[in-house]
Amino acid sequence: xxxxxxxxxxxxxxxxxxxxxxxxxxxxxxxxxxxxxxxxxxxxxxxxxxxxxxxxxxxxxxxxxxxxxxxxxxxxxxxxxxxxxxxxxxxxxxxxxxxxxxxxxxxxxxxxxxxxxxxxxxxxxxxxxxxxxxxxxxxxxxxxxxxxxxxxxxxxxxxxxxxxxxxxxxxxxxxxxxxxxxxxxxxxxxxxxxxxxxxxxxxxxxxxxxxxxxxxxxxxxxxxxxxxxxxxxxxxxxxxxxxxxxxxxxxxxxxxxxxxxxxxxxxxxxxxxxxxxxxxxxxxxxxxxxxxxxxxxxxxxxxxxxxxxxxxxxxxxxxxxxxxxxxxxxxxxxxxxxxxxxxxxxxxxxxxxxxxxxxxxxxxxxxxxxxxxxxxxxxxxxxxxxxxxxxxxxxxxxxxxxxxxxxxxxxxxxxxxxxxxxxxxxxxxxxxxxxxxxxxxxxxxxxxxxxxxxxxxxxxxxxxxxxxxxxxxxxxxxxxxxxxxxxxxxxxxxxxxxxxxxxxxxxxxxxxxxxxxxxxxxxxxxxxxxxxxxxxxxxxxxxxxxxxxxxxxxxxxxxxxxxxxxxxxxxxxxxxxxxxxxxxxxxxxxx
Amino acid sequence: xxxxxxxxxxxxxxxxxxxxxxxxxxxxxxxxxxxxxxxxxxxxxxxxxxxxxxxxxxxxxxxxxxxxxxxxxxxxxxxxxxxxxxxxxxxxxxxxxxxxxxxxxxxxxxxxxxxxxxxxxxxxxxxxxxxxxxxxxxxxxxxxxxxxxxxxx
Numbered sequence: 022x023x024x025x026x027x028x029x030x031x032x033x034x035x036x037x038x039x040x041x042x043x044x045x046x047x048x049x050x051x052x053x054x055x056x057x058x059x060x061x062x063x064x065x066x067x068x069x070x071x072x073x074x075x076x077x078x079x080x081x082x083x084x085x086x087x088x089x090x091x092x093x094x095x096x097x098x099x100x101x102x103x104x105x106x107x108x109x110x111x112x113x114x115x116x117x118x119x120x121x122x123x124x125x126x127x128x129x130x131x132x133x134x135x136x137x138x139x140x141x142x143x144x145x146x147x148x149x150x151x152x153x154x155x156x157x158x159x160x161x162x163x164x165x166x167x168x169x170x171x172x173x174x175x176x177x178x179x180x181x182x183x184x185x186x187x188x189x190x191x192x193x194x195x196x197x198x199x200x201x202x203x204x205x206x207x208x209x210x211x212x213x214x215x216x217x218x219x220x221x222x223x224x225x226x227x228x229x230x231x232x233x234x235x236x237x238x239x240x241x242x243x244x245x246x247x248x249x250x251x252x253x254x255x256x257x258x259x260x261x262x263x264x265x266x267x268x269x270x271x272x273x274x275x276x277x278x279x280x281x282x283x284x285x286x287x288x289x290x291x292x293x294x295x296x297x298x299x300x301x302x303x304x305x306x307x308x309x310x311x312x313x314x315x316x317x318x319x320x321x322x323x324x325x326x327x328x329x330x331x332x333x334x335x336x337x338x339x340x341x342x343x344x345x346x347x348x349x350x351x352x353x354x355x356x357x358x359x360x361x362x363x364x365x366x367x368x369x370x371x372x373x374x375x376x377x378x379x380x381x382x383x384x385x386x387x388x389x390x391x392x393x394x395x396x397x398x399x400x401x402x403x404x405x406x407x408x409x410x411x412x413x414x415x416x417x418x419x420x421x422x423x424x425x426x427x428x429x430x431x432x433x434x435x436x437x438x439x440x441x442x443x444x445x446x447x448x449x450x451x452x453x454x455x456x457x458x459x460x461x462x463x464x465x466x467x468x469x470x471x472x473x474x475x476x477x478x479x480x481x482x483x484x485x486x487x488x489x490x491x492x493x494x495x496x497x498x499x500x501x502x503x504x505x506x507x508x509x510x511x512x513x514x515x516x517x518x519x520x521x522x523x524x525x526x527x528x529x530x531x532x533x534x535x536x537x538x539x540x541x542x543x544x545x546x547x548x549x550x551x552x553x554x555x556x557x558x559x560x561x562x563x564x565x566x567x568x569x570x571x572x573x574x575x576x577x578x579x580x581x582x583x584x585x586x587x588x589x590x591x592x593x594x595x596x597x598x599x600x601x602x603x604x605x606x607x608x609x610x611x612x
Numbered sequence: 613x614x615x616x617x618x619x620x621x622x623x624x625x626x627x628x629x630x631x632x633x634x635x636x637x638x639x640x641x642x643x644x645x646x647x648x649x650x651x652x653x654x655x656x657x658x659x660x661x662x663x664x665x666x667x668x669x670x671x672x673x674x675x676x677x678x679x680x681x682x683x684x685x686x687x688x689x690x691x692x693x694x695x696x697x698x699x700x701x702x703x704x705x706x707x708x709x710x711x712x713x714x715x716x717x718x719x720x721x722x723x724x725x726x727x728x729x730x731x732x733x734x735x736x737x738x739x740x741x742x743x744x745x746x747x748x749x750x751x752x753x754x755x756x757x758x759x760x761x762x763x764x765x
Contacts, residue, residue: 186664191673202665203651203680210666 126225158206215330216384216548254446262413272428290438330539340610357402382547408549440570707754
């Protein structure tokens with residue numbers, strides 16, 4: 022596309038033809054207020070916040086959906102524009118439940134921010150807020166339509182990014198609302214509980230089902246031994262949730278959680294490393310059975326199973342492909358099962374009194390912990406799940422000065438992490454971690470990539486492929502793979518997962534191993550992460566995760582000394598009897 | 613004997629195709645034959661067209677002539693917009709309610725008639741007006757309305 026000349030607020034500049042007025046203004050550094058616009062989504066143009074004046078036009082232009090034309094003269098804050106935007110805001114506020122102090126998104130709400138920026142102090146429109154309507158039926162996600170401004174960002178998220186499409190505009194005119202099939206609860210429709218809708222809601226109409234109260238109660242109960250685990254992506258998100266810029270803050274996060282008064286601060290990374298061992302051996306076992314023994318029950322490609330949103334998605338959409346999914350539980354659930362068995366014994370604590378709390382970048386983890394099969398310790402393996410945002414809220418409530426905290430270390434037995442575990446938080450990370458270990462287990466050599474960085478599986482492309490050829494000389498027992506090439510694929514965002522699994526189902530691809538994460542960018546872009554989450558933010562969080570990996574002493578899961586101890590003292594061997602009992606699971610076809 | 617909802621959907625798909633543009637025609641066919649669109653029909657349409665159940669429900673909920681609940685064999689839609697309102701809508705609707713023994717938004721227990729209000733029917737010059745099934749009735753008086761309603765099978 023050639024460049025054209027446009028004038029924005031009197032300044033003429035050259036921009037690419039075909040871009041929108043909004044994009045031209047962004048390039049020019051001119052701020053245009055938006056609500057229904059989100060860089061991850063298609064254009065809707067329904068909120069009318071981004072109106073601008075175009076010379077010669079009878080009406081105002083909707084900047085987010087109007088392409089620039091040659092010599093277009095745009096004014097972004099003329100009297101007409103300011104008046105129109107104020108009217109749009111007042112009309113939105115007139116039907117909006119503006120009880121801001123009682124809202125999860127208070128001080129982090131796009132509508133509130135715009136109302137403040139546009140100095141809306143008096144609203145002459147008669148206010149008739151929609152009635153408060155909490156829907157709290159689902160374990161991960163709550164809705165309150167009285168805060169909804171009908172921007173449809175959630176609807177587009179569910180359909181475009183996730184191919185789930187369980188929420189839609191229902192009804193007509195002033196009765197229109199965002200709802201589900203026959204207005205059912207999110208727990209009664211094929212919602213994956215991924216929470217991506219929450220991350221894109223400009224207001225507080227969508228938010229996580231909170232368990233903050235239960236966690237405080239457990240902390241205050243002297244009988245209870247509260248064990249906290251923190252997921253890989255939380256350490257690069259927590260600073261954002263507390264109002265700072267994106268940063269690696271593992272040590273401060275550990276100190277802050279300890280400061281809340283819990284008994285032990287441990288790391289989901291420990292069980293991420295364990296997942297790599299179990300899943301790696303499962304893959305090797307499937308490869309051997311499929312390629313050498315001709316065993317038809319050894320289904321390939323094997324897919325990962327860490328992402329509970331992905332698991333619920335495949336249970337609904339591809340029940341016929343469930344045998345492809347690794348039987349490994351997610352790191353969160355492996356942690357819970359081991360906390361109430363192995364750790365309880367190590368600490369001399371009665372597992373009945375242990376309360377296992379997860380800090381997750383995820384709302385689907387709240388659903389996962391409620392699954393009936395997640396009780397292999399004899400108790401509910403994981404009791405409560407807090408999102409990164411909820412943890413930030415507790416840290417603030419406790420008056421902890423995060424920035425000034427010293428860096429502290431995780432407690433022992435289940436607190437050791439490797440770089441391989443940290444990268445679980447970014448798309449491609451599980452694949453990279455698995456290859457670092459599987460290759461070395463079978464060849465005795467490190468993966469042939471500079472600094473262990475398997476760059477072909479990194480990046481933000483929706484679907485990525487890589488191939489890894491084994492050397493001619495393999496270790497004992499793995500000769501069957503000598504000279505063979507392992508084909509792998511990585512997908513993030515459930516729409517990409519769908520595209521990939523359609524090909525798998527049709528037999529069009531020849532992969533051995535597939536990593537799938539429900540959320541765009543992987544867990545670092547999870548539904549429990551700080552808001553906003555957008556391409557720029559995801560990039561920063563990914564950089565922080567790779568920095569953390571590079572900075573850690575151990576970079577390979579099988580090198581984790583606490584995981585080695587766990588096998589020596591408790592599990593004995595990968596895929597062994599104890600592993601099957603505690604660390605592996607089954608799935609349920611759902612319609 | 614009436615056909616099963618999924619059979620109606622299947623035959624409508626044969627006729628109108630399975631593109632998204634066919635959704636409304638398929639739904640209209642089901643609604644016409646059964647008087648409403650049951651859950652299984654919406655799901656069948658979604659599966660045939662390749663959209664989500666929620667999307668089909670969104671379409672159904674948008675149109676007041678489509679219903680997700682069973683309605684009476686006859687449907688009265690009486691206009692409650694300004695002109696009809698000024699020309700005696702209130703008295704007419706009261707007479708119909710009395711004649712039927714049910715209120716607006718309800719169906720007679722025998723399934724004979726459902727009573728609904730509607731926005732403007734475009735018959736303002738001949739107000740008050742109502743639509744009984746597909747037939748418009750105009751310049752209604754309470755007595756005339758009673759007579760029409762009583763004659764419904």
